[in-house]
Amino acid sequence: MSRIDTVLEQARARLHRLPASDLPAALDAGAVLVDIRPAAQRAAEGSVPGALLIERNVLEWRCDPTSDARIPQAVDDDVHWVILCSEGYTSSLAAAALIDLGLHRSTDVVGGYHALAAAGLV
Numbered sequence: 001m002s003r004i005d006t007v008l009e010q011a012r013a014r015l016h017r018l019p020a021s022d023l024p025a026a027l028d029a030g031a032v033l034v035d036i037r038p039a040a041q042r043a044a045e046g047s048v049p050g051a052l053l054i055e056r057n058v059l060e061w062r063c064d065p066t067s068d069a070r071i072p073q074a075v076d077d078d079v080h081w082v083i084l085c086s087e088g089y090t091s092s093l094a095a096a097a098l099i100d101l102g103l104h105r106s107t108d109v110v111g112g113y114h115a116l117a118a119a120g121l122v
Contacts, residue, residue, distance in 0.1 A: 008089065011096035015107045018082060020115035031080040032073050034059070036094055037113065041086055045113055048122050051084060059083075059094055064101050081106040088112035 001009075018026055027033060027050070035042065035051040036059055052073065054062050061069040065076050073079060081098055083106065085091035091108035098106035109115060116122045 008092060011092045014099055015092060015095055017088075017092070017107055017110045019110050020119040020121060023082065023109060023116065023121060026080065026082060029080070031082045033082045033084060034063070035084045035113075036091060037084070037086055045086060046117065046122055048084065048113065048116065056085075056090060056094060060097055060101060063098055063103060063106075077102050078105060079103065083108040084116070085112045087114050 023033070033048065033051040034054050035048050036054060036056040037045070038055060042053070052071070054071070058069070061067045062071045063074050063079070063081055064070055065074045067074070081095070081103060083091040083095045083098070085094070085108070088108060088111045091112055095106040095108045111118070113122065
């Protein structure tokens with residue numbers, strides 16, 4: 001197994017990942033969906049209505065409620081952040097990084113945008 005595969009496995013072991021079919025209920029319950037795909041990838045694949053667009057390189061600063069660069073939704077450590085990437089790999093690492101910041105309700109979507117599209121949710 002490669003080192004990055006090991007890191008990914010360790011990150012995912014700390015998450016309660018959401019199947020694409022569970023995303024609507026999570027959003028109805030107040031979760032905040034964050035699309036971390038780069039602009040070029042969003043342009044090629046499609047957008048997700050209602051998702052916040054925060055590229056990966058600034059995610060921690062925007063979601064950390066103690067950061068001067070936080071977004072308005074980053075009110076406290078209890079925000080349920082749901083991170084979305086293209087296929088659900090980078091989002092797992094990103095959600096684990098948010099957990100490292102103390103944002104323990106952070107997770108991602110299994111299969112990412114492709115799973116949402118396959119389920120007819122975008």
